[in-house]
Amino acid sequence: MPYNRVSIFGSGSWGTTVGSLIARNASALIWGRNSDTIDEINQRHTNSRYLGEIPISKKLAATTDLRNAAKEADALVLALPSQSFRLILDQVKEQIRPEVPIISLTKGIELETRMRMTEIIAELLPQNPRGVLTGPNLAKEIIAGSAAASVLAMEDQESINDLQKIFHNRLFRVYTNHDVIGCELGGVLKNIIAIAAGIGDGLGAGDNARAAVITRGLAEMSRLGTAMGGESQTFAGLTGMGDLVATCTSPQSRNRNVGIALGSGMSMEEILATMFMVAEGVKSVPAVMALAKKYSIEMPIVEEVFGVVQGNRNAKDALKGVLRAGIGSEAEPN
Numbered sequence: 001m002p003y004n005r006v007s008i009f010g011s012g013s014w015g016t017t018v019g020s021l022i023a024r025n026a027s028a029l030i031w032g033r034n035s036d037t038i039d040e041i042n043q044r045h046t047n048s049r050y051l052g053e054i055p056i057s058k059k060l061a062a063t064t065d066l067r068n069a070a071k072e073a074d075a076l077v078l079a080l081p082s083q084s085f086r087l088i089l090d091q092v093k094e095q096i097r098p099e100v101p102i103i104s105l106t107k108g109i110e111l112e113t114r115m116r117m118t119e120i121i122a123e124l125l126p127q128n129p130r131g132v133l134t135g136p137n138l139a140k141e142i143i144a145g146s147a148a149a150s151v152l153a154m155e156d157q158e159s160i161n162d163l164q165k166i167f168h169n170r171l172f173r174v175y176t177n178h179d180v181i182g183c184e185l186g187g188v189l190k191n192i193i194a195i196a197a198g199i200g201d202g203l204g205a206g207d208n209a210r211a212a213v214i215t216r217g218l219a220e221m222s223r224l225g226t227a228m229g230g231e232s233q234t235f236a237g238l239t240g241m242g243d244l245v246a247t248c249t250s251p252q253s254r255n256r257n258v259g260i261a262l263g264s265g266m267s268m269e270e271i272l273a274t275m276f277m278v279a280e281g282v283k284s285v286p287a288v289m290a291l292a293k294k295y296s297i298e299m300p301i302v303e304e305v306f307g308v309v310q311g312n313r314n315a316k317d318a319l320k321g322v323l324r325a326g327i328g329s330e331a332e333p334n
Helices: 013-022 035-043 066-071 085-095 117-124 139-143 157-167 180-202 207-227 232-236 238-249 254-263 268-274 280-294 300-309 315-322
Strands: 005-009 027-031 061-063 075-078 102-104 130-134 148-154 172-177
Touching: 005 013, 005 066, 013 027, 013 075, 013 139, 013 157, 027 066, 035 061, 066 085, 075 085, 085 117, 102 117, 117 130, 117 180, 130 157, 130 180, 148 157, 148 180, 148 238, 157 172, 172 180, 180 207, 180 232, 180 238, 180 254, 180 280, 180 300, 180 315, 207 232, 207 238, 207 280, 207 300, 207 315, 232 238, 238 254, 254 268, 254 280, 254 315, 280 300, 300 315
Parallel strands: 005 027, 005 075, 027 061, 075 102, 102 130, 148 172
Antiparallel strands: 130 148
């Protein structure tokens, strides 16, 4: 079926960017709490708080009326912080028709329940098709017109081809995948590895150390992801290796920048006090550590990041732990 009216929840950098992309292919309405941001999108067609003065589509409309945005939608796209995802969706579940597909852009895990965002959608709205759009997608590059690729993952293969069309354009190529678990976990886990890579950069560890963190981090991601039901080949694609490389190397990466600040000697409290955008790796690492324990998966890099984020380990010792030399096969966890 065609999706003529699409609502996006979340007017941050990525929600606004995706809304601008969708507005080229369908009627797009973005919801946000901040009335100044909403007015700016409607009147100036910019979102300066998150995207500077880069223009966004003039066809993208914005509102602070959450229930109306939900009620009018043929498809919903959720770009919400992981820890408020459930709360906001629960407020409007009565307004969402059962045939409306719900696509998550959020790369996080709910801390209390350790649930992925698509699992939250399934719990609150079990009849609705659901999926994720994820990949190596830095918002400012895409809104400025640089080429990128992403993956739309859904189990509902009837909806996926029509939904693919609302995101896709000549500079933003969207592939499809049926492995929702693997794609979604790739987006979650790479954020934590990016904090480790940033710690190394902040301490001046060098390119070789960063490459080691990326490749050993990918092994950790794949081990947990497959244990939880994802497919191993997913982690070699855009939502695994692709997203990991972008997040571990880009100056625009929030999670890498958190790591750089930690490596430079700042405390977690000092870093969070200066941030107005969410670094999902910080929020998700306790839940990921709990999942690793549940599935009996060794994740030494994630464990070191967890120690630093919790304030139980300094960055320098954590980097030594990440890069400690062990005798054994590359296929082994350590």
